[in-house]
Amino acid sequence: MRRLIKIYDTTLRDGTQGEGVSFSMEDKVRLATRLDALGIHYIEGGWPGSNPKDLRFFRRMQDVTFKHAKLAAFSMTRRAGSPADSDANMQALLDAGAPVATIVGKSWDFHVMEAIGTTLTENLAMIDETMLAFCATHSILISTSLDGPRDLHNRNRPRPGGDSYEKTIRGINLARDRLGRDQVAALMTTTQSSLARARDIVDEYVAQGFSEIFLRPLSPYGFALKTKSYAAYGVQQWLEFYKEGVEYIIELNKRGISFRECYASIVLKKMFTSDDPGYVDLMSPAGIGIGAIVYNYDGSVYASDESRMLAEMGDSKFRIGDVGINTYEEIFASAKLLDPIEESFAYSVPMCNDCAFEPYCGADPVFHYGRYGDFVGRKAESEFCRRNMGIFRHLIARMEEDASVKRLFLRWANG
Numbered sequence: 164m165r166r167l168i169k170i171y172d173t174t175l176r177d178g179t180q181g182e183g184v185s186f187s188m189e190d191k192v193r194l195a196t197r198l199d200a201l202g203i204h205y206i207e208g209g210w211p212g213s214n215p216k217d218l219r220f221f222r223r224m225q226d227v228t229f230k231h232a233k234l235a236a237f238s239m240t241r242r243a244g245s246p247a248d249s250d251a252n253m254q255a256l257l258d259a260g261a262p263v264a265t266i267v268g269k270s271w272d273f274h275v276m277e278a279i280g281t282t283l284t285e286n287l288a289m290i291d292e293t294m295l296a297f298c299a300t301h302s303i304l305i306s307t308s309l310d311g312p313r314d315l316h317n318r319n320r321p322r323p324g325g326d327s328y329e330k331t332i333r334g335i336n337l338a339r340d341r342l343g344r345d346q347v348a349a350l351m352t353t354t355q356s357s358l359a360r361a362r363d364i365v366d367e368y369v370a371q372g373f374s375e376i377f378l379r380p381l382s383p384y385g386f387a388l389k390t391k392s393y394a395a396y397g398v399q400q401w402l403e404f405y406k407e408g409v410e411y412i413i414e415l416n417k418r419g420i421s422f423r424e425c426y427a428s429i430v431l432k433k434m435f436t437s438d439d440p441g442y443v444d445l446m447s448p449a450g451i452g453i454g455a456i457v458y459n460y461d462g463s464v465y466a467s468d469e470s471r472m473l474a475e476m477g478d479s480k481f482r483i484g485d486v487g488i489n490t491y492e493e494i495f496a497s498a499k500l501l502d503p504i505e506e507s508f509a510y511s512v513p514m515c516n517d518c519a520f521e522p523y524c525g526a527d528p529v530f531h532y533g534r535y536g537d538f539v540g541r542k543a544e545s546e547f548c549r550r551n552m553g554i555f556r557h558l559i560a561r562m563e564e565d566a567s568v569k570r571l572f573l574r575w576a577n578g
């Protein structure tokens with residue numbers, strides 16, 4: 164099979180950023196002509212929105228005819244908070260008149276929040292109709308963040324204009340309209356401000372037409388650790404929040420509103436059925452690389468999303484390969500993946516082997532490595548264990564107390 168490689172040269176933009184490098188406009192014209200003579204397919208001429216010199220270069224190039232190459236003007240996605248049709252960078256890109264426009268969009272959450280200074284919610288709001296059409300064609304499910312009612316969501320996810328919530332709801336409705344209701348999900352993040360608002364959060368999900376909610380604690384990785392929000396509340400506080408949320412959901416069901424809590428449903432499925440719901444943290448052995456795999460934008464392959472978040476904090480323990488370099492066998496049979504899997508058979512892990520809840524649980528090597536530096540960790544003081552034991556005990560106690568709750572939980576288990 165014949166493979167065609169197209170070469171995109173960035174000398175006239177990236178190449179001008181080195182120390183002591185300064186091209187005049189005529190230098191750039193001469194270089195562009197030489198690159199064209201070499202047979203380069205695309206020549207990036209500069210960023211017209213960043214300085215008037217680059218814009219003048221593109222105007223000058225309208226008098227130059229290439230034999231092979233196409234001239235490209237570089238820019239970035241519209242700025243956060245302004246529509247594309249009034250964005251200065253976008254306008255400069257059009258003014259450049261180049262036949263090719265190259266637009267870079269940030270995808271790494273560190274870049275989104277630290278480099279362009281916006282929020283993940285706003286970055287996702289830049290998704291437009293063309294992207295939704297792509298999702299529809301390829302059956303891609305969209306999951307967004309909805310932390311609760313307007314005031315709580317806006318507080319958790321501040322952005323210029325204070326309208327994170329409005330944008331999120333608009334995005335959810337637009338995506339539902341284009342992709343179908345069941346193709347759009349939402350996840351919430353529990354911050355310290357959420358702890359007293361369990362009922363309000365559930366009400367918001369019901370009001371927005373969702374049939375379930377995943378009441379989740381913060382994970383000790385990435386942004387939550389960096390901003391110290393992970394340490395803002397303890398396991399016991401989160402458990403109180405969780406129990407209040409589940410109680411309220413039970414109450415709603417008793418009133419005829421069908422709604423469920425996702426984590427309880429996963430645990431109940433493990434308790435009452437022979438099906439494994441395939442939830443990575445509760446699989447034995449762990450679901451890393453088996454129940455989930457993460458391909459990052461730079462080609463890195465991670466054993467799970469938590470592994471990727473750990474790498475963002477500088478620890479690549481669970482980076483198991485690179486799609487551009489390694490074969491499938493090298494990635495999935497690597498010791499970096501097989502070693503933690505081998506040490507996460509809950510039945511044989513120290514303390515798990517004595518734990519009453521072992522059949523419903525998993526030993527989660529990523530969490531324990533992140534907190535204690537090895538795959539097993541110290542279960543006696545593990546937040547993962549205390550949280551899960553609290554949930555298992557509560558669900559069992561509620562079924563023992565109330566036969567109608569047991570019937571409801573059996574429906575969740577088999578749903």
Ligand code: SF4
Pocket residue numbers: 509514515516518519520521524525526527542547548549551552
């Ligand atoms: S709760 Fe902790 S000790 Fe018990 S099975 Fe789960 S990870 Fe192991």
